[in-house]
Amino acid sequence: MKLIVGLGNPGDEYAHTRHNVGFDAIDLVAEDLPGTPYWKSEGGALCAHVRRGDEEVILCKPQSFMNASGGPVATIMRKYAIDLSDLIIIHDDLDLPVGTIRVKSGGGLGGHNGLRSIEQKLGGRDWTRVKVGIDHPPGRKSVTDHVLSCPRKDEADSLQEAIGRAAQAAQFLLDHSVIETQNHFN
Numbered sequence: 001m002k003l004i005v006g007l008g009n010p011g012d013e014y015a016h017t018r019h020n021v022g023f024d025a026i027d028l029v030a031e032d033l034p035g036t037p038y039w040k041s042e043g044g045a046l047c048a049h050v051r052r053g054d055e056e057v058i059l060c061k062p063q064s065f066m067n068a069s070g071g072p073v074a075t076i077m078r079k080y081a082i083d084l085s086d087l088i089i090i091h092d093d094l095d096l097p098v099g100t101i102r103v104k105s106g107g108g109l110g111g112h113n114g115l116r117s118i119e120q121k122l123g124g125r126d127w128t129r130v131k132v133g134i135d136h137p138p139g140r141k142s143v144t145d146h147v148l149s150c151p152r153k154d155e156a157d158s159l160q161e162a163i164g165r166a167a168q169a170a171q172f173l174l175d176h177s178v179i180e181t182q183n184h185f186n
Contacts, residue, residue, distance in 0.1 A: 003082045004029060004170050005060045007069055007091040007114045009148075018134040019147040021163050022090040023061050025132065028167035030059055043075035052174060058082075067113040070121030077122065087127035088173050090166050091115065092147065096133025099158030101166045102186050104129045105178045128178055130166045134159070 006026025007019075014020050030037045030048055037048030037059060048059040058080065062072035077087065095110055096102060105128045109115040119125050135155075137146030151159045169185040176184075 001056045001058065001080055001082055002086045002088065002174055003058045003060060003073075003076060003080070004088045005062065005069075005073055005090065007066060007089060008061065009066050010061075010063045014148065017148050017150055018159070019066060019092055021092045021132040021134065021159070021166070024163045025090045025130070025166040025170065026059050026061055028164060029170055032167065032171060033057065033059075043079060044072035045076060047076065055174075057174065066117075068117055069114040070117035070119070073118050074121035084122060084124055084126045085128075087122075088130065088170050089115070089118065089127055090130045090132065090170055092134045093131040094134060094136050094143065094147070096131060096135070098133055098135045098151070098155045099162045100133035101162050101169060102129075102131045102133075103169050103173070103178060103181045104131065128173060130169045130173075132159075132162050132166045 004026060006022035008023030009019060016024060033050045035050055037050050039046045039048050045063055046061045050057050060076055062069040064072055091112060091114060093110060106125050109119065137143055165185060169181055172181050172184060
């Protein structure tokens with residue numbers, strides 16, 4: 001069993017902001033996988049269970065705010081006895097240019113509070129990440145204002161394309177190693 005988590009903040013006021021690229025990507029994964037997923041509230045998250053051949057895949061959107069994502073993720077992982085190596089997290093990354101994605105296993109958290117929360121609740125970092133570049137804020141704009149705002153017109157298409165590639169990379173990871181996925185998408 002695999003768990004794919006898209007990170008974001010719940011609520012209409014955060015829809016399609018830079019910080020919610022994980023939610024946007026997981027919605028695309030849900031559209032692409034076979035069957036019509038039904039999202040239900042489970043363990044503090046919206047989850048959809050889909051089958052791919054003999055394997056079950058759980059798609060997850062934690063409904064806590066980003067900085068407390070670890071609680072719902074840990075609850076789902078415990079409930080279904082999912083190993084860290086079977087966890088894929090899709091999230092925004094300030095250190096990557098807009099329109100860029102990177103697949104990575106383990107490593108640092110890059111100051112991402114959602115990832116920090118997950119690490120604290122799970123006791124490790126040995127999961128796979130699909131990072132979507134949102135770039136640093138321009139000028140003197142605060143990081144908080146930047147991540148919680150929608151992309152500018154000049155970057156919206158690049159970001160949407162990156163979200164689509166992130167969804168594809170997450171699905172590719174279901175059948176391929178991290179290295180193969182990195183070679184294909186990084």
